[in-house]
Amino acid sequence: MNEDFALSQMEQETDQMLRIRYINNENAEFTRTGTGFLSLKIEDEFYPRVQVVRMFPFMHKDEFLSVRTPDERSKEIGIIEKLSDMAPETVAMLQEQLTLRYFTPTITKIFGIKDEYGYAYWDVMTNYGACRFTIQMGGNAVVHLSDTRILIIDIDENRFEIPDIMALSNSERKKLDLFL
């Protein structure tokens, strides 16, 4: 008897993993916990804290968001297909959590890049403020997401993005020559 129960529970769990449950305004209610996080009541389940994860962070920032439990196992609770379909208050709450999770400043101006001893020292302006960082040359520090979009990962694993190299000035693009 015991054996069958354990087995059927495992089967149930694996079946649940297959399920795609869409979260929308009707079946779910998000609330701020007041301590900086987000709780969720969906159907008859309650989660005191949830994590919002982008499934396609480079392609669809606000679509296909996976809402998950924040612990080690991180099980998926449901999927939000389009952020904009949710109520405006909810959208704000979810955006807060997304902002908390992802940090990739966009480089708006390149003041200078100096390369020395196999490392390149960048001095830039981003949408979050001025910043200096160091990347390792000769590694995979600069990733081409497309022909004109690059992601830069520095030695501390911070990330920076230049969405369109062509939008930079000519002199700035020249500085990037080494890395393209």
Added chain:
Amino acid sequence: MILKYELSKENLALCELKAEEEIYYCLPLDIDLEGNYRHDSYTVMTNKRVLVLEEGRLTRQFGIEECDEIRSEPQIACGIVYVVQGEKQLLLGRFTAKHLTRYSYLFRGMQILKRGRTERVISNEYEHSCPKCGRALPGTRECPHCLGKKEGLFSIFLEMLKPHKKRLAVILLLMLSATFVTLANPAIQKYLVDDVLLRDNKEYGLAFLCLFGMFIMSAGIVFINAAKSYLCSKLGSYIGEDQRKKLFDKIQQLSLSFITDRSPGELMNRIVRDTARIKDFFADVFCNLFTIVILFVCVCIYMLVLNWRLALLAFVFAPFSVVLSIAWKKNIRKRFHLQGIKSDKMNNNLQDVISGMAVVKSYGQEYREAEHFDDTADEFAKIQKGNEVFFAVFYPVLSFLLGVGIYLVTYYGGKGVLLGSMTPGELLQFVNYTSLLYSYVNWMSGMPRAFMNLVTSLERIGDVLSQEPSIVSLPDAVEHEIEGEIEFKNASFGYKSYQPVLENVNLTVHKGEMIGLVGASGTGKSTMINLIMHLYEVDDGEILVDGIDIRKIRLENYHSQIGVVLQENFLFAGSILNNIKFAKPDASYEEVIGVAKMANAHDFICKLPDGYNTYVGEHGYNLSGGERQRIAIARAMLNNPRLLILDEATASLDTESEYLIQKAIGRLTKGRTTFAIAHRLSTLKDADRLVVIDGHRIAEVGTHEELLARKGIYYGLVQAQLKVRL
């Protein structure tokens, strides 16, 4: 790594430290919740409280006794820190990835303080950049720049030359003679023209003497240059070889994490390409460097002495040709760079598709891949065509323009000759010197680039050579014969220390015991094995071998006593015989055959056409998985290891191989302390004890029967496997 940043006086005042309260940890909160950079916000933990300072204000404080834990959670390229009170989690703030590792220590820091103890947590990890000057630290504890090692490169360069002093002396001698000859030739020509040909003495003898002299000079210069080139290339090759050896040795010494952090291609580049650049520098640049500089100076002086007006004219145009050739070279470099990128792209595409041809075919994507390749090939062809056209059209133009100075000199000089202020011989000499001058100037304009290449290569090589291996034999390490008693004491480890893979592991293994490691995929079984193999070191706690800290045993000595059979059995390019003898190259044939028989490999080897001499190519390609594994087992056995590590292959082989391998492993593990990541039920049953790892910790320990009776995690895993197999 710094765990306590210094606070300004104002911030310190904000903390309002009470009596007997001191700051233990102070870490920056360098971004706000929206992500904007901040420069004056901190998380402060004293022995009594946790404080949050934000841009000059104290915004939160908690007593340590009010909190259960303080936790930091890595996010995507950033992290958050929060305090746990019962069920609630209170967010304190955010920080960039730079501080992820630092914050991970706060958890333990608070636990220690909560227990009423006063120890401070110290991190032995290295900073990534120097706190003083901001330069990146290449895996060293101290900043080479701040220590004044700036002249490092030049001293590296001199170090390289030291062993070759004699050769250098000869080269220098040749350079001086080349200088002399080059200067003398035009002088003889002048004498020939002015004093012999233009006089009507019909002094044939003298003329022939001059011609003979010129011939000797020309031939001489050829020989001297040839000898110089030969010696310099040889010097370059020797130096290149020295550096290659040094690099390879160093890379072998460095710990596994250094190599796994980088792509093998990059390391190969250092050893192959950077040393080649150094060799090229000697062969191409160095051998001409001094000659040309001396000649340049001498020629300038001569020209000024001969006819200073004409000399100045020539000098004025020199910069013009320099500018032209620099602009030209820059353009060429950009073109080649672009061509290189497109060529790489095309090659990568090709390699990808050809390696994965089986996949392409089975999904029927040949047409699409062909189209994609067409595109990349087109891009490459376009660039290449453009480049070729460019060279074909502009090279002649450039050559013409570079000669402008000479035409002018000839014109004005010619006028001078006609007017009688210069002799034809002098003009000839002058024009010769001018061409020499321009060619030197041209050559020297390429110097900055050559130097930059050399310096870059020296830097990259120096970078590797200055790395300190993170796992070394401690100075007081001893040689120890392993008995087989292994103990894990409060061991914690993470490849990135802020993301632990194993937490607080306690386990005692007795001599000769076979331990089966079980657990879901990715729970830390391979990690435990890596720690036992001393390829990585625990972040916290210790591992004892026969009561001795594993760090106190000499690495080479320890490794020579371990046998390893992994999932992917890597066989080096070579014969089966050499692969089996890998750990013990001086083994006798009898020993080899003995272990091959024990591993149930002897029979299939004999059936191969070349027997033990069969060449197993890259990754032992010609053999099946089961055959490779049996050779690996034989290899492990040959050394008679005291400790055995076994990482079972998950793929099930045909029943005959399975049975043979099972028997072979049985013989291998008999009487040896063995750690096996077990997947086969038969292995699990044979194990003396099973250790179930779940959630970064050891969940259950016991024999197969004991754990089944417990009906816990192990029970569930076995059930699932049985269900699947049936």
